[in-house]
Amino acid sequence: MKRFLTIFLAATLFFQAILPASALFSDVPRNHDFFSDVHYLEKLGIATGGKFRPDDTISQAEFSEWLLKNSGFWNDRYEPKTKRRFKDVPLAKNIYAPYIYYLVDLGIIEEPGPGRQTEFDPGRYITRINALKWLFALEGVHVPLVFEESEYQATDLRSRSPNARFIHKAIEIGILDPGETKPYHKLTRAEAARFLRRLEEYVPSIRINVLPSIQSNVVNEPEFDIFTSTWDKIFSNYLNRDELNKDELIYSAIQGLVKELDDDNSDFSRPTQESILKTLEGQVEGIGAVMQYLDEQVVVVTPLVGSPAALAGIRPNDVVIKVDDYDVSKGTFEEAILRIRGTKGTSVRLTVLREGEELVFTIVRDKILVSSVQFRRTEDNYGILELRDFGVNADTDFINAIRDFEANPVHGLVIDLRNNPGGFLDKAVNIAGHFLANGEPVVTIKYHNRNEDLRAAGRHELRGLPVAILINKGSASASEILAGALQDYGIAKVVGEQSYGKGTVQEVSEFQDGSVLKLTVAEWFTPNGNKIEGIGITPDVKISRTDREIVEGIDPQLDRALRELRGQ
Missing domain, CATH: 2.30.42.10 (PDZ domain)
Known part of the structure; x- marks a missing residue:
């Protein structure tokens, strides 16, 4: 799931009229193969000056700046969350340092430290394959581990190469052309411009012109003039204007914008509020x-x-x-x-x-402190695996829980998803890969402009194991993805109550000031095309559990799931 900002707001707004495009680079004439790509960066103010040097290689440091600015992050004074520093990237002396360390904070560049690299080598070139990895990670582009080899169109990298999936995805969404892809070649400045422009066409973002160097289509809207005029009048004429807090007014305006979407799953949290990302990290x-x-x-x-x-x-x-x-x-x-x-x-x-x-x-x-997985065995060797959330460690915890199945197999497995509110979508897909064959769709994501199947990739070593899944009205989101997929393929019998019915996908974007935007960007459907939003997963065996039974530790739902596995 994409976890980077799509709207950037400075602490104080400086609304500017759109300026005419600056003079074209003298070394990129209109008939140049990369003219539209370079002009794209020029319009955004990312690249300026008399010469662009299209055939020169781009350094890791400069690409990090272009990459983040293309996504809306323009903060030369960013204070990194990580306290560790690369020896060759001093924060106060390297103009690219804020961008390099922001990618470190996002987990895209590995943090320096003991046992890891201590130098970044900012002037070193970046390869085409590494540029694609950074790009996909930042923009939240899902790159499946498995793809149809018959659809692979690169001629200079084997389809079984670990990097083939990134090349395949880049061709699929139009960043690379089929044929020779040169994954390990140095990326040129012109090619970097093309990567950014083509990905922007695939994952469009919204930008608001809050600084002279940031351009936006939003400010062309006539209604936006009303907003800016109102802002100016408030701070020019309002009786108590000296008591106004500009930051709070901006945050209130954003909250009003999100509220007008009339979507209960989308919201904006101010910096003083606890980040939803931290909830998922426990x-x-x-x-x-x-x-x-x-x-x-x-x-x-x-x-x-x-x-x-x-x-x-x-x-x-x-x-x-x-x-x-x-x-x-x-x-x-x-x-x-x-x-x-x-x-x-x-x-x-x-x-x-x-x-x-x-x-x-x-x-x-x-x-x-949420532990995603708890596992135990019954006396007759049936496994009961409580999956409490789909946080950052859920798939790893799942693997650890089933690690001894090969040496000490269970007769069947109950996966308890009751009161599991969901979490990261990819964790549900990864866990499904222990049951589904490689390439089988786990969920279909329907965006406003395209559909995307997320497919299983893994050992599918639990395929054939009798499985029952427990759900209740507190099972939501990623829980419903896993339960719905295993139910559709006939792998698991679902026992319990109708689930919550959370079938939309939220993009979580954490801004540099600590504020968070959670925005509904897609809806998901089970492999058989069943809608979940507002409906939920319907159990194969419906059975409830009362409050009294919960207090007394009586669990008729679990008992019934075990009876189903035992064939009783």
Whole structure:
């Protein structure tokens, strides 16, 4: 999933009229093969000057700057989150350092440190294949591990090469032309311009002209003139203009923009709020519940297994109406979440509405260290694998849990996805690869302009193992992807309750100031084309579990799943 910014806003807006395109580079005339590519960078202000030097190689450092500016990141004063530094990239003395270290913070360039490289060699050339890897990683382009060899169109790299999938993807989306691709050749400046322009056509982004060097189509809209005029009038004529906080006004404008989408799954979080990315990384202190703003209500999607919220008795679909004495209907979703979150050891009182009844819970906050997978065996050697989320380590934890299956096989496996709120899409696809044959579609992603199948890639070593999957109304998103795929292929019998029905894909973009935009960009369907959004996965065997049974540790759903595996 793409995790980089698509809109860049400076702390203070300087709205500029669109200026005419600057003079063309003298060494890239209009009949030049790369004229449109170079002109693209020139229009954005990424490349300026009298000569472009199209045939010169581009360095790693300069490509990092072009790459990020093409995606909207223009911050020469970026303060890296990582405290480690390359010996040859001093932050204060290298003009490319902010861009290099931002790619380090994003995980695209490996962080320097013990046992790893300590020098970056910023002046070194970048190869075509490495440029493609950086590009795909930054823009969130999914590159499947497996593809149809009959569709492979590169003539100078074997289809079984580890890098073939990147070349195949680049040809598929039009960055490279079929035939000779020269993956290990040095990338020229003209070729870099083409890579960026062609990818922009495949993954379009939105840019707002907040600095003189950033150009945008948005400011051409007549309504945008109204916005800028209103802004100017407020700061020129408003009675209490000296008391205004420009940053807060900007964030409010962005929140209004996102709210107008009328999409409960899209939202914007200010820098003071906890990043959704940290939730997926298990770095949050609080009560341990996933919540959503639905029909202007704060609704519990699910409490995390073993969390303070779950232990206190919070359940999926509980509607939060008060946080301590604060009436959540009087404020925003973000305000409610901020009040619910807090440091370890402090308590919060939640009043929830459950099936028409008001219930009050006092919950002591704790550090939420989510372990994605818990595994145990029954006395008769059936495996029970609780998959609690699809966080950054979910697929690795899954592999560790099943590591001894070859030496000590189980008779069958129950995968417990109850109250699993989802997480990273690729983790669900990776786990499905342990059951599905290479190349089999796991999920179809439908964007506004294209469809994309995410296919299984892995050992499929669990194919043929009897499997049952447990779901309930707290199973959402990536949980439904995995359950839906294994159900469609007849690999697993699904037991429990109708799942949540979260069938849209959100792009999470974290900005350099710590604010986060979560935007719905696609909808997914099961391999058989079944829609999930608002519907959910329908169990093969429907069976519920009452609150009393949960409190007393009675689990009729698990019991039924085991009976299905045992053939009883």
